[in-house]
Amino acid sequence: MDQFIIQGGTSLAGEVTISGAKNAALPILFASLLSANKSTFLNVPRLRDIQTTEALLSQLGATCLWRDDVLEIDGGTVDQIVAPYELVKQMRASVLALGPLLARFGEAKVSLPGGCAIGARPVDLHISGLEKMGATINVENGYIHAIVNGRLKGAPIFMDTVSVGATENLMMAAALADGLTILENAAREPEIVDLAMYLNNMGAKIRGAGTDRIEIEGVETLKGCEHKILPDRIETGTFLVAAAMAQGHVLCRNTEHLSLEPVLEKLKAANAYLEITADSIYLDMRGRELKAVNIKTMPHPGFPTDMQAQFTALNVVANGSATITETIFENRFMHVPELQRMGANIRLEGNTAYCGETKSLSGAQVMATDLRASASLILTGIIAKGETVVDRIYHVDRGYQRIEDKLSALGANIKRKKN
Numbered sequence: 001m002d003q004f005i006i007q008g009g010t011s012l013a014g015e016v017t018i019s020g021a022k023n024a025a026l027p028i029l030f031a032s033l034l035s036a037n038k039s040t041f042l043n044v045p046r047l048r049d050i051q052t053t054e055a056l057l058s059q060l061g062a063t064c065l066w067r068d069d070v071l072e073i074d075g076g077t078v079d080q081i082v083a084p085y086e087l088v089k090q091m092r093a094s095v096l097a098l099g100p101l102l103a104r105f106g107e108a109k110v111s112l113p114g115g116c117a118i119g120a121r122p123v124d125l126h127i128s129g130l131e132k133m134g135a136t137i138n139v140e141n142g143y144i145h146a147i148v149n150g151r152l153k154g155a156p157i158f159m160d161t162v163s164v165g166a167t168e169n170l171m172m173a174a175a176l177a178d179g180l181t182i183l184e185n186a187a188r189e190p191e192i193v194d195l196a197m198y199l200n201n202m203g204a205k206i207r208g209a210g211t212d213r214i215e216i217e218g219v220e221t222l223k224g225c226e227h228k229i230l231p232d233r234i235e236t237g238t239f240l241v242a243a244a245m246a247q248g249h250v251l252c253r254n255t256e257h258l259s260l261e262p263v264l265e266k267l268k269a270a271n272a273y274l275e276i277t278a279d280s281i282y283l284d285m286r287g288r289e290l291k292a293v294n295i296k297t298m299p300h301p302g303f304p305t306d307m308q309a310q311f312t313a314l315n316v317v318a319n320g321s322a323t324i325t326e327t328i329f330e331n332r333f334m335h336v337p338e339l340q341r342m343g344a345n346i347r348l349e350g351n352t353a354y355c356g357e358t359k360s361l362s363g364a365q366v367m368a369t370d371l372r373a374s375a376s377l378i379l380t381g382i383i384a385k386g387e388t389v390v391d392r393i394y395h396v397d398r399g400y401q402r403i404e405d406k407l408s409a410l411g412a413n414i415k416r417k418k419n
């Protein structure tokens with residue numbers, strides 16, 4: 001398994017170009033299954049999760065063709081309805097094949113994704129929503145087997161938990177259903193708005209994406225189109241936090257600040273200097289005292305859970321003490337024991353991490369447990385004294401495009417060791 005070897009104690013300075021958003025690209029690429037035509041996607045990040053998606057779409061019969069960061073997908077050749085365990089186990093988001101396959105072909109068999117290091121992550125809302133639209137669903141032998149006689153039927157669907165994935169799966173299915181679907185208590189993430197934009201360009205009739213009530217008037221068919229994936233707000237946030245922790249100055253290009261408001265507010269509270277334009281964010285921390293900030297994760301537009309681990313690392317380096325409360329996932333603190341191995345003064349109690357003043361951080365051998373946990377260990381390794389070895393970096397490769405190259409270009413001493 002590959003490792004990152006980091007020599008700590010460097011600052012970070014320069015420019016970084018942000019890639020397309022993983023969490024927008026994944027549902028959008030699965031949405032291409034809804035059409036028998038070709039769609040062209042621009043600004044697609046080159047990530048392991050995107051490779052997994054491409055493998056799954058190809059397995060279903062879709063034709064995928066890359067040119068740099070442009071991916072063409074032709075759904076006209078799709079002739080399978082089974083998403084097998086071997087691929088789904090590599091990436092939970094594979095469950096997003098369920099809604100599109102069922103809506104277009106009347107049947108889908110998708111392996112249950114199961115939990116992961118951050119929590120149990122059930123898919124009951126995906127299943128019950130599709131049942132409300134007329135599907136018969138059996139969970140058997142580890143697979144979700146969904147069938148509908150004819151088209152799915154539009155329905156009012158209230159979700160008692162705000163779920164990004166369930167909102168996406170049901171919005172995609174409803175796009176081809178017969179009649180009106182109303183999703184209440186829908187997730188409001190920018191990635192949902194991006195998915196709705198793609199679907200509407202295909203000919204869907206979706207109103208209200210970005211609010212907690214989404215109305216979808218189903219249509220009979222959807223055509224292909226071109227769509228540019230929005231910039232990755234979590235990658236942007238990760239580089240801004242990295243610069244703040246390293247007392248550096250970094251300009252993030254190809255980004256979008258409106259989707260990052262809660263993160264930018266916390267960076268300001270941490271005493272960072274920020275300059276924002278329509279497509280860039282500059283952070284300067286030189287000569288400024290980094291202050292610890294209280295964080296509570298919430299569904300969008302609250303503070304994103306996908307930035308929680310990075311801010312835990314920031315608090316370790318900052319002056320003062322602060323708390324980090326995780327409300328979305330029940331087990332998203334696996335980075336804490338690893339940060340403690342580097343000297344971090346953190347106490348965990350239930351879903352809250354108490355971050356006190358840390359005297360000094362020293363490099364250590366640490367283990368990445370999930371995507372954002374890995375990022376927090378890399379960021380801490382960059383400012384710790386001595387060498388940090390981060391194991392199991394396949395987690396990082398799921399969601400960050402060439403992170404070691406981007407960080408090296410900013411002055412970090414980080415190398416990938418192939419094992």
Ligand SMILES: CC(=O)N[C@H]1[C@@H](OP(=O)(O)OP(=O)(O)OC[C@H]2O[C@@H](n3ccc(=O)[nH]c3=O)[C@H](O)[C@@H]2O)O[C@H](CO)[C@@H](O)[C@@H]1O
Pocket residue numbers: 022023024026092093119120121122123124125126127161162163164165166187305306328329330
């Ligand atoms: C590929 C992608 O976009 N991943 C993001 C997506 O994951 P994902 O879509 O899996 O996350 P959800 O928004 O669905 O999960 C939120 C909460 O709802 C619960 N839940 C979810 C579905 C369900 O049927 N039943 C249920 O109880 C989950 O266990 C969790 O506690 O949103 C998360 C929350 O912002 C992010 O951390 C992930 O990066």
Ligand SMILES: C=C(OP(=O)(O)O)C(=O)O
Pocket residue numbers: 023092093306371372399
């Ligand atoms: C948790 C994440 O992704 P996924 O839902 O794909 O596991 C993430 O992007 O931080």
